[in-house]
Amino acid sequence: MKKKAVQAAFPHTIPVLIGFLFMGTSYGLLMRSKGFPFWYPVVMSVLIFTGSGQFMAVELLVSMFRPLHALFLTLVVNARYLFYGIPMLDKFKGMGWKKVYLIFGMCDETFSINCTVPPPPDVDKGAFMMAVTVLDHLYWIAGTTLGTLLGSVVRFDTTGLDFVMTALFVVLFVGQWEENKDHRPALTGIVCSVLCLILFGGENFILPAMGLIILCFFLDGKRKGAVS
Amino acid sequence: MSETQELITIAIVMLGTAFTRFFPFFIFPEGKEPPAFITYLGRVLPYAVMGFLIVYCLRNVSFQKNFALPEAIAIFTVVVLQKWKKNSLISIAGGTILYMFLVQVCFV
Structure with a gap:
């Protein structure tokens, strides 16, 4: 990946880094506490990459096997994603193979940044959006791995840390409001x-x-x- | 649930999630001009979705508990910091630290 694009994207993803390390760790911890092997949550974070959906999946995995119910719940919890693609139809145009990953990795946070933050003039738009997506994905995987491997070693009270995501959306909202x-x-x-x-x-x-x-x-x- | 059933469930969640994200791109492929309403929606939706996401983050906040004051104060702080300093990281860090202080110390 282009170094310049990563350097341009990284500052925008710092709130996501904090939020995902926190949320991913809680997710990893939750999965371990339900007795699943350590690689389950990690593989799920790699392949699914959605916060609310993966937390919901924990409930599915500890209850009876009901594939249709699982599909229905997944679609309901993720229904908002159905609309995220619409503003991106144009932005992802002509991105070739990158497009598949950009769409796959379009969680709330990645979508919000890619949808509202224009890359610096000397950075390619596609490379910038790829960098945002890959970084966010890596944070999510890292958080999950941390939670699943370390167990409960979090030493300070993290109550309220999840507000970092709300704050990120508020900041992006203010930016859009002014623009x-x-x-x-x-x-x-x-x-x-x-x-x-x-x-x-x-x-x-x-x-x-x-x-x-x-x-x-x-x-x-x-x-x-x-x-x- | 057996291990196979677990893996099937994980696969279903994965495919279901990917489906919701890929859906608009399937209906409106690159070569075809999407209907005027979809193009219009693509222009206005980002603003509405950001508002929706803020509400979505706050969906489990109870008004019975402290009248949602910690949330209101912290969001107000984020907006003021952003208007004043115009630095996203300062606004986000400031709001989050204040919120953590409020829910851990002030409104217990």
């Missing part, structure tokens, strides 16, 4: 999500929220004539 004069898309996201969270609760609000956001944009697009 675009039209704040309606951003507000649509917040209002629809809060509304659905209140109506459906934390476990079930993802699909309704996404649906409501799309519906709002559809109606607004129709009004503007962007949708025929």
Whole structure:
């Protein structure tokens, strides 16, 4: 991988490094505490690479074998990813073999950075996005490995450390807010999500929220004539 | 669950996850011009998704407990730091450290 791209990408991924080391470690610890071999969580982090989905998979693995139920839950928990590709259709155009990995590695954090942070002018766009994706993936694998191998050696109280991800999204949100004069898309996201969270609760609000956001944009697009 | 069943379950989660990520690229392949609405959606969705992700991170916060004040204070701090210093790492570190202090020391 190009050194320059990694150097340009690394500072943007530091919050992810902290968050993933923390979350990955908790995930590794959780899997070990359920009695799975040490390589299970590591292989899963390499092949699946999603936080919420892998935590959900722990529940699946300790209950009865129900493949269809497993598939259904995976699709529901990951439903938000269905929409991440849409803004990236254009960005990933012409990336060739890289495209497969860029799509595979599109977790919330990777998507957020690749979608909002433009690479410096002297760095290739594809190389930059690859660097972000590979770095985030490595952090996730490293965190998982740490958790699964070391066990509970975390010596300081990490309560609240998970806020690092919230803070990352807030910072990216502020950046987008300042860059675009039209704040309606951003507000649509917040209002629809809060509304659905209140109506459906934390476990079930993802699909309704996404649906409501799309519906709002559809109606607004129709009004503007962007949708025929 | 037997080991084979475990591995099948892992494979299902893997394929299901990959499916959700690859889905839009299957429906709208590179050579074909996507419908106008999808192009429009691609332009506005990033802003909405970032708002959604903030709410998504906070989905398990209980208002009964401290009226979600630690979260509100920490998010406000991140926004102020970002507006003031315009340095992402300072904003994220500042907000997170403050949040950890709030939930570990102030609002126990």
